[in-house]
Amino acid sequence: MCGQNSVRSPMAAALARHLFGRSIYVGSAGVLKGEPDPFVAAAIDEIGLDLSRHRPQTLEELEENEGLAFDLVITLSPDAHHRALELTRSNALDVEYWPTPDPTLVTGNREQCLDAYRAVRDELETRIRARFRP
Numbered sequence: 001m002c003g004q005n006s007v008r009s010p011m012a013a014a015l016a017r018h019l020f021g022r023s024i025y026v027g028s029a030g031v032l033k034g035e036p037d038p039f040v041a042a043a044i045d046e047i048g049l050d051l052s053r054h055r056p057q058t059l060e061e062l063e064e065n066e067g068l069a070f071d072l073v074i075t076l077s078p079d080a081h082h083r084a085l086e087l088t089r090s091n092a093l094d095v096e097y098w099p100t101p102d103p104t105l106v107t108g109n110r111e112q113c114l115d116a117y118r119a120v121r122d123e124l125e126t127r128i129r130a131r132f133r134p
Helices: 008-023 038-045 059-066 078-087 110-132
Strands: 072-075 094-097
Touching: 008 038, 008 110, 038 110, 072 078, 078 094
Parallel strands: 072 094
Antiparallel strands: none
16 A cells, blocks of 8 residues: 555555465555556566556545455555554554655656666565565
8 A cells, every 4th residue: 555556556566466476365555546657667567567457546445346354454655554554443454564765756867767666666576575475
């Protein structure tokens, strides 16, 4: 879960699905609903994954579409973390906060911006592998 479900959480979900297939159930949501980010698609495409079908959704939309039967919510931004902690009042789930930089804040040319997205992608992959290693 991240702020707008358009950068960090879709990347993390795509990576987790790729690395662990059906051995874990993965959902992705944001506090707010953002717009698809072309840099995310480019960074994920570089490693052979596809996010073209991802549509940003809020936590409420995820709950409506799939329910909230999750054991764990990993939050990638402060606002998502606060929102996830609110869920623990009425849902039996754990929350982990993985502070993750927002690559949309990086300025510069296309390559500099894309490098920021690559760094987030690679950091998420490392953390996902370590956290869910069999």
